[in-house]
Amino acid sequence: MSAHIYPIFDTLLQKEDKEKVLKQKACVIWMVGLSGSGKSTLARALENTLHEKGYLTQLLDGDNLRTGINNNLGFSEEDRIENIRRAAETSKLFANCGIVTICSLISPTEQIRSMAKEIIGEEDYFEVFISCPIEVCEQRDVKGLYAKARKGEIKHFTGIDSPFEEPQNPSLIIETDKDELSVSHQKLVDAVLEKIKYTS
Ligand SMILES: Nc1ncnc2c1ncn2[C@@H]1O[C@H](COP(=O)(O)OS(=O)(=O)O)[C@@H](OP(=O)(O)O)[C@H]1O
Numbered sequence: 086m087s088a089h090i091y092p093i094f095d096t097l098l099q100k101e102d103k104e105k106v107l108k109q110k111a112c113v114i115w116m117v118g119l120s121g122s123g124k125s126t127l128a129r130a131l132e133n134t135l136h137e138k139g140y141l142t143q144l145l146d147g148d149n150l151r152t153g154i155n156n157n158l159g160f161s162e163e164d165r166i167e168n169i170r171r172a173a174e175t176s177k178l179f180a181n182c183g184i185v186t187i188c189s190l191i192s193p194t195e196q197i198r199s200m201a202k203e204i205i206g207e208e209d210y211f212e213v214f215i216s217c218p219i220e221v222c223e224q225r226d227v228k229g230l231y232a233k234a235r236k237g238e239i240k241h242f243t244g245i246d247s248p249f250e251e252p253q254n255p256s257l258i259i260e261t262d263k264d265e266l267s268v269s270h271q272k273l274v275d276a277v278l279e280k281i282k283y284t285s
């Protein structure tokens with residue numbers, strides 16, 4: 086038996102090798118904002134547009150993570166940190182596979198967002214602040230959760246009795262109380278397409 090090791094057994098494939106196959110530059114689009122600000126709507130629309138343009142994508146949001154790998158977590162500060170840690174680690178695996186990963190989570194504090202950025206790596210972390218005053222989010226009350234939080238039926242609700250710190254240095258801000266949905270969507274798509282532009 087020869088002691089020679091063939092490259093195929095010896096090479097650990099890198100992110101760039103996967104990106105070359107997919108002809109796309111991968112990163113993690115980390116969408117931050119209050120409940121009802123528009124994260125899920127814009128994340129879904131972004132994913133659909135990228136898909137139509139031929140990009141391979143993966144969407145991770147509070148709903149699919151919290152019913153799956155994070156189904157043992159609640160909304161205490163400790164659990165939110167663990168929720169984001171797992172989401173960031175999962176996003177990193179997808180991005181390292183060359184996949185444009187869209188993560189839509191409240192991510193309420195600077196500490197939590199710094200952790201996500203550190204796990205994913207600065208170069209691959211693209212933070213988008215979906216900005217909307219809490220009064221507007223509460224008026225939208227898409228899931229009826231603000232009404233429940235006001236009545237005390239839900240505790241530790243973000244923006245009511247749990248903190249939300251505005252991102253200090255996001256890569257992009259989308260103001261969903263000022264722009265029509267289509268305008269917000271276009272701004273997001275334009276910025277993301279620039280970020281994921283593939284140059285061999
Ligand atoms: N207490 C409390 N606070 C905030 N949000 C709550 C709470 N309880 C349930 N929900 C629902 O959970 C969704 C937010 O989950 P996230 O994983 O994004 O939150 S976090 O990033 O860990 O803070 C959030 O979804 P979005 O409305 O899409 O943001 C809510 O529907």
Ligand SMILES: Nc1ncnc2c1ncn2[C@@H]1O[C@H](COP(=O)(O)OP(=O)(O)O)[C@@H](O)[C@H]1O
Pocket residue numbers: 118119120121122123124125126127225227260261262264265266267269
């Ligand atoms: N410019 C906008 N961008 C995103 N959503 C908007 C905008 N204007 C109004 N909306 C509405 O706001 C709501 C946001 O809800 P959702 O996307 O579920 O928020 P979140 O995921 O942050 O909780 C939707 O009903 C959406 O149609």
